[in-house]
Amino acid sequence: MRVTMTTSKTRQPHFFIFLLPVIAASFLLAACQEDSRAVSTSSDRASEIANSRLNKATDGLMTTLGQTRETGYTATEPKELTWTAPLTREDGSSLALGEIAEFRVYYRFRHQDNFKVIRIESPATTRLSLAEMAPGAYEFAITTVDIQGLESRRSTPVNVDLI
Numbered sequence: 001m002r003v004t005m006t007t008s009k010t011r012q013p014h015f016f017i018f019l020l021p022v023i024a025a026s027f028l029l030a031a032c033q034e035d036s037r038a039v040s041t042s043s044d045r046a047s048e049i050a051n052s053r054l055n056k057a058t059d060g061l062m063t064t065l066g067q068t069r070e071t072g073y074t075a076t077e078p079k080e081l082t083w084t085a086p087l088t089r090e091d092g093s094s095l096a097l098g099e100i101a102e103f104r105v106y107y108r109f110r111h112q113d114n115f116k117v118i119r120i121e122s123p124a125t126t127r128l129s130l131a132e133m134a135p136g137a138y139e140f141a142i143t144t145v146d147i148q149g150l151e152s153r154r155s156t157p158v159n160v161d162l163i
Contacts, residue, residue, distance in 0.1 A: 079130040110137045
């Protein structure tokens, strides 16, 4: 009787197939355990960190657009466009407040060609809230219309970046 020793190569893969899930499970369990040295962050602290990052990003964007954050400024603070009613006509003659019928505010996104118009039909109104306008880079110009329907030339354009 002859005894030979043979190794079965088919059994080794079965052994590793069984061993791999055991090793993977032990790594997963180890990863799920909380490290006693880890610092947990409260929701208040997480919110504070998120707000700080948002403020830094907003400041960076405002710097890029050429604006600065004023003391007390918040992103929800309404913006206003204000102007002064003219006292003279283009020809230099006087213009009384009672001779003004309305103001027209021309605006557009700076990348657009065409202006839109907002009519301010009260000559006593010299401000326009920009709170409802979409964020973007705008150009504004204003004209004065007298009671005879004559419209002045547009004012020097004003660039406004709404964030």
